[in-house]
Amino acid sequence: MSAHHHPRPIGGPILDRWMITLLALFGVAEGVITWRFVAGIGAVSNMNDAYAWGIWEPVNVVVFTGIGAGAYSVGLLCYLLNRGKYHPLVRPSVLVGAIAYSLGGASIVVALGRPWNMYWLALPGMWNLSSVLLEVAICVIAYVGVLWIEMLPAALDHAATSPHPRWSAFGQRWGSRLARAMPYVIALAMLLPTMHQSSLGGLMLVAGPKLHPLWHTPLLPLLALVSCLCMGLGAVVVLTALMRHAWNAKHDHDLLVDVSRVNGALLVLFAALRLVDLYAAGKLRFLATPDFHLIFFVLEMGLFLLPAFAFLTKRVEAHRVRVAGAAMTLCAGALWRVDTFLTAYNAGESWSYWPSWGELSVTVGMAAIGVAVFIAVSRLLPVVVVQDTPVPASLAAFVLTRAERSRKGTAGEG
């Protein structure tokens, strides 16, 4: 790969205004989490015996990991389908994945009532293999490890360019060792999400009697898998646009058009699977009942199909359309997931649920620390590929960028 493809640290101040805001949001969440361990889950949440997962499971786990599935979908394109051109997207997506999955895992631990019993999970003999959640738990724990291992080359590359000779030698030696092992890690990074993303949908199979018929189907695992691919690709497009705006990151028009076209096909696939399944199961009559479930269903379908139409026509060429479509894709996947776990789930007439401020602040705080970690890591380690011909804010910035890049370029080649 040529030098201009190399990611490099963005640099700049870590603790700027944005970062302080993000950390403050996380601080509030930390406070709530601390209180949860002192006074119980009921003290900070509106979760109840019927809506026992509140928003933490549906949003912090199921939606966050959907956003983090960019690592999976871009990885599939890049490594399995051998489209090397997607390579510049891999590191940022893997970082988002590593962060999102770690936060999902952390949220589960916060939500567990008896986390101290988790040590049993280390004993495969104790696993109940019928439990879809067990599969999700084991798979997600393993995948968090895999994702951070996938991030190691960024750290080792950076070490290799260090002026300190020992660091540099360390980075080079372990970098090349890891590179040899990488195909086996990548294969795991392809397998594990296939398993647990489908299982995340499979979680609600057992809740059939409590789930609205428009959402309950044996296709839940397949729908969850397709939706994570959509969300992942959407997240990558949104992320690239944000990074271009903030850091003048490389923004390959043709590449993003291709990603969006693939996503368009996946979005159509999702909608087609749902509609054909409803028809085959004789459930179309539920579309004739005007209730709030129908509103959510129509909203979902719109969010899936509108970007699909944009992506599969000439409109995909326009930057704004593409980014707006990708954002809608994220909303589409998130809404389908939240509907399946929350709005379409009805535990009985005498129960209701609305998230508490405590629950919301944990969800917001988790998202905030995720963004903060992404920014910090991108500033410190070579994750993001920066534009070749930057549009410099000032001549000085321009010179600095060139100088740093040439330094990196020679060090990388050496």
Added chain:
Amino acid sequence: MTVRLSRRAWFGTVAAGAAAALPRRAAAREPVAPEPGAVGLLYDSTRCVGCGGCVAACKESNGMPWTGEPRELDCTTNTVVKTRRLSRPAADGATTAFVKRQCMQCVDPSCVSVCMLGALHKEGAGKRDSGGERKGTGIVVWDKELCLGCRYCQIACAYTIPKFEWAKTDPRIVKCQLCRHRADPARGGAYAAANPSCAEVCPQEAVVYGRRADLLAEAHRRIAAAPGRYNPKIFGEDDGGGTQALYLAGAGVSFRDLGLPDMPASSPASLSESVSHAPYLHGLTPIALYAAAAAIVRRNRKRAEEGHAPRKEDEE
């Protein structure tokens, strides 16, 4: 060449994805039959007078505080008697009916199917003994050492039975275990397994404890003896794969009006397990997928290193 390889890889990926996610009928899980010694309750809504004696007795036997007549099951209430307003008057003109709710002790329980480490399990059939477990009673018991407090049981249970101690830092999952701690081996029979105080105190024989098979026979006998008095269906005989708590309703009273859900004859657990397990082919699929992925990634990498020209569009 590269194009063909990629295309093959693409088809491979699609096929693998489909295999991993598509349900397959062929591997459907066998239905679970009730254990011969399974014990349970028979509740007869037509006999119940709503006195609430069972609720008080339950609280006392299980050491739970009395904080006024409970309206709903909660973490200090294992059973409750509700007065249900009927959507249509019953055959005898009644517009309300009583229903006692407690754990249904399903034949094929969702909570047991979903429990990550088997904290909830059929008595004597778990991975470890939580203390004094007998085999074959079919009672769903909870082991606090194995519970992570994930609450998937609460999501999964079609009857929304398991309760969680939300206000505690050491929360338990609470539900009726048929007073198995009151078992009376000297008395023998079903009483050697458990002895629910709700049935013991019921003045009307509206709540009867015994072997499920005997309770089913008793229910059929009651219906046959007074056909005009009963809804001919026994809830729990097959509903959701069958339950060990069985329900009789009055003539013209639907079980839905009593707050019991419409359930297919197969259990939710069997659907969930069939769909989730089938694509794994006993663990073969993940191994094959992993091997295929590793081989493809390695080959692609090798080609790149050997300087094979990648696809035209890859060049920049």
